[in-house]
Amino acid sequence: MAEQTLVDDIAIISKRWKNKEGSLIMALHDLQSRFGYIPRDAALELARQMEIPLARIYEVITFYHLFKLEPPGKHVVSVCMGTACYMKGGEKLLEKAKETLGIEPGETTPDGEFHLQVARCLGCCGLAPVVTINEELLAKVRAEDLENHLSACKGKEEGKGDAS
Amino acid sequence: MTRLTPNDLSALRDQLRAAEAKTFVSVGMSTCGIAAGATPVFKTLQELVAARNLPGVVVRQVGCAGMCSREPLVEVRVPGQPSVMYGNVNPELAEKIIESHLSGGVPVEECRIPSLEEMAVFPGDPEPDSVNRPLQTRIVMRNCGLINPDSMEEYIARDGYQALAKVVSGMSQDDVVSELEKSGLRGRGGAGFPTFMKWKFTKASKGDTHYIICNGDEGDPGAYMDRGILEADPHSVLEGLIIGGYVIGAEKGIFYIRAEYPLAVERIEKAIKQARAAGLLGKNILGTEFSFDCEVRLGAGAFVCGEETALIASVEGRRGTPRSRPPYPSQKGLWDKPTMINNVETLANVAQIILRGGDWFAKVGEGKSKGTKVFAVTGKVKYAGLMEIPMGTKLRDIVMKDGGGTSTGKPLKAIQTGGPAGGLIPESLLDTPVTYENLQQLGSMMGSGGMIVMDETDDAVELARFYLGFCVDESCGKCAPCRLGGRQMLTLLNKIADGKGTKADLEEVKKLARAMRTASLCGLGQAAPNPVMSALRYFEDEFTKRLVG
Numbered sequence: 001m002a003e004q005t006l007v008d009d010i011a012i013i014s015k016r017w018k019n020k021e022g023s024l025i026m027a028l029h030d031l032q033s034r035f036g037y038i039p040r041d042a043a044l045e046l047a048r049q050m051e052i053p054l055a056r057i058y059e060v061i062t063f064y065h066l067f068k069l070e071p072p073g074k075h076v077v078s079v080c081m082g083t084a085c086y087m088k089g090g091e092k093l094l095e096k097a098k099e100t101l102g103i104e105p106g107e108t109t110p111d112g113e114f115h116l117q118v119a120r121c122l123g124c125c126g127l128a129p130v131v132t133i134n135e136e137l138l139a140k141v142r143a144e145d146l147e148n149h150l151s152a153c154k155g156k157e158e159g160k161g162d163a164s
Numbered sequence: 165m166t167r168l169t170p171n172d173l174s175a176l177r178d179q180l181r182a183a184e185a186k187t188f189v190s191v192g193m194s195t196c197g198i199a200a201g202a203t204p205v206f207k208t209l210q211e212l213v214a215a216r217n218l219p220g221v222v223v224r225q226v227g228c229a230g231m232c233s234r235e236p237l238v239e240v241r242v243p244g245q246p247s248v249m250y251g252n253v254n255p256e257l258a259e260k261i262i263e264s265h266l267s268g269g270v271p272v273e274e275c276r277i278p279s280l281e282e283m284a285v286f287p288g289d290p291e292p293d294s295v296n297r298p299l300q301t302r303i304v305m306r307n308c309g310l311i312n313p314d315s316m317e318e319y320i321a322r323d324g325y326q327a328l329a330k331v332v333s334g335m336s337q338d339d340v341v342s343e344l345e346k347s348g349l350r351g352r353g354g355a356g357f358p359t360f361m362k363w364k365f366t367k368a369s370k371g372d373t374h375y376i377i378c379n380g381d382e383g384d385p386g387a388y389m390d391r392g393i394l395e396a397d398p399h400s401v402l403e404g405l406i407i408g409g410y411v412i413g414a415e416k417g418i419f420y421i422r423a424e425y426p427l428a429v430e431r432i433e434k435a436i437k438q439a440r441a442a443g444l445l446g447k448n449i450l451g452t453e454f455s456f457d458c459e460v461r462l463g464a465g466a467f468v469c470g471e472e473t474a475l476i477a478s479v480e481g482r483r484g485t486p487r488s489r490p491p492y493p494s495q496k497g498l499w500d501k502p503t504m505i506n507n508v509e510t511l512a513n514v515a516q517i518i519l520r521g522g523d524w525f526a527k528v529g530e531g532k533s534k535g536t537k538v539f540a541v542t543g544k545v546k547y548a549g550l551m552e553i554p555m556g557t558k559l560r561d562i563v564m565k566d567g568g569g570t571s572t573g574k575p576l577k578a579i580q581t582g583g584p585a586g587g588l589i590p591e592s593l594l595d596t597p598v599t600y601e602n603l604q605q606l607g608s609m610m611g612s613g614g615m616i617v618m619d620e621t622d623d624a625v626e627l628a629r630f631y632l633g634f635c636v637d638e639s640c641g642k643c644a645p646c647r648l649g650g651r652q653m654l655t656l657l658n659k660i661a662d663g664k665g666t667k668a669d670l671e672e673v674k675k676l677a678r679a680m681r682t683a684s685l686c687g688l689g690q691a692a693p694n695p696v697m698s699a700l701r702y703f704e705d706e707f708t709k710r711l712v713g
Binding site: 021022023024025026028029059060063064065066067081082083084086087088119120121122123124125126127128130135137138139 | 195196198199200232233235382383384385386387388391423424425426461462463464465466467478479480481482483484485499540542543544548549550580583614616618622627630631634637638640
């Protein structure tokens with residue numbers, strides 16, 4: 001990414017949060033929704049503009065599950081492993097996703113298309129088991145349908161990283 | 165909207181109520197409903213109503229009615245007639261509803277399900293006879309599924325902000341606390357601490373600024389009542405927060421909400437803006453001296469942040485690790501100022517207690533557990549969903565009546581309540597009335613109200629392993645008993661579950677559980693052994709039969 005764009009992007013985030021006490025997590029959410037993850041140069045720039053030590057930023061990023069340090073791939077697939085989903089076949093869905101994509105949770109396919117992760121309850125237990133692909137929530141998913149949903153995504157340009 | 169005074173608010177309510185004499189076709193459009201396909205149903209209904217030119221028929225979105233397994237839901241409410249609810253509606257059925265019910269006046273029986281009025285008693289309803297009494301009583305969920313969550317007017321039409329008006333125009337802070345004391349309301353987030361005491365203590369703490377925080381960090385896997393309430397009736401939570409702010413003398417409130425709940429965040433943010441524009445929030449609320457404002461802060465995926473001191477650390481923009489108490493947040497909380505933290509469901513009760521009185525509230529419930537509790541009944545149950553149940557109801561009735569029994573048709577084995585901090589209750593004990601104390605005596609807890617139904621094919625050891633695995637993943641790592649004890653216990657439990665454990669391993673598990681309970685810093689570590697210990701209490705044979713030697 002071009003140097004100046006990065007500075008400008010971070011300036012928008014910094015302007016929104018800098019003068020609000022304790023808003024680092026909110027700033028990081030904004031940053032991640034801009035880039036899809038927290039790139040190191042963006043974290044450095046945020047540290048400079050918000051006048052927060054870089055170590056403080058990394059200590060927060062690494063504590064919370066939602067913040068990512070690696071580009072997540074175009075399509076983020078979250079298999080819910082909350083209790084209800086776990087009991088109703090969430091594990092089978094995760095196996096299927098691992099097998100179809102050839103990666104483990106937390107990894108991204110080599111072509112950068114898919115990122116697989118495990119979610120701890122998406123609060124849709126009445127529709128268990130559930131999977132989200134990017135922002136879309138799929139209800140009562142069966143293992144055989146998951147493959148179709150995944151192949152339907154391939155090539156589509158709607159990953160979180162490209163949003164906005 | 166212009167800024168309101170208490171009189172304006174009542175006039176507006178009456179005016180809005182008069183305007184409600186229309187036929188409403190309402191579609192449940194919370195996260196569950198949308199995921200189940202409510203959007204195309206909504207569009208079909210809108211298009212058909214426009215095409216058929218049906219005068220006085222309004223198609224609108226409403227929040228979650230709690231009948232999650234039967235989404236998409238469509239409710240038809242014709243003035244002067246009982247409402248009709250439809251479940252599992254698709255666009256074809258939506259067309260039938262328009263043709264048959266709205267044009268012809270004949271309900272579509274094939275997808276008809278019990279209406280909300282048939283399922284629950286609402287505040288202000290005449291008390292039904294005990295034989296025909298519906299299982300649910302909806303105080304917290306009084307508006308869920310009945311109003312458009314994006315419309316403050318619809319909330320106002322159903323007595324919204326009347327409690328706030330009553331408080332700021334004539335009740336002292338002590339009056340409110342005493343009403344809460346009479347009500348017997350206890351915290352709905354887990355521990356069941358009396359709410360009035362929290363309010364009283366924080367109010368009494370000296371400091372130039374006080375804060376109130378709404379805890380919407382609903383992390384229990386299998387519990388989603390807070391999401392349901394925030395998405396379906398955000399103003400009811402906001403009204404509770406503002407009243408809390410008034411009582412403790414806070415100028416600022418914070419909604420701390422899980423980032424996994426984008427729609428809940430969007431709806432509460434909208435509610436805040438609407439309330440601010442109407443003078444219900446901000447400077448000189450309802451034309452009085454009282455000023456209070458609030459903002460939303462997001463979690464970032466850490467279960468431990470539901471713990472009060474960890475939550476405060478997270479709101480301050482730090483790693484969400486708990487600290488030892490005292491000092492309690494009511495003395496030294498956010499930015500070291502006196503801080504009161506209430507759960508979403510707790511706050512949603514407040515307005516009704518103020519409006520109808522603490523004595524009215526205390527009539528519902530049993531013993532020291534007053535009012536209702538919202539349960540998220542899921543797992544192997546026929547009708548999964550959110551059910552608001554009067555305290556003192558038998559556990560079996562929840563699962564068998566509104567839950568409809570097991571989804572598989574196989575015999576019920578047990579239920580699990582309280583999430584990762586709770587435990588199992590076997591079928592033989594399900595006639596126990598649900599109260600904080602009873603659940604604790606059975607080795608479980610109320611927790612936030614998750615209720616997982618297990619049939620005879622479900623394995624107690626597996627579920628114990630699942631919950632312990634969750635707590636190990638979510639341990640913040642600050643104190644050794646939780647960080648190391650949990651890990652060690654999981655290793656042993658895995659060994660046992662895989663058929664390689666010995667009797668000595670099982671004894672070691674029990675020893676570790678005692679150590680974690682006694683020595684962990686916060687509730688997460690103290691309660692993490694509960695699912696394992698309660699599985700051992702009722703289903704020890706499932707462990708022992710796997711042992712070698």
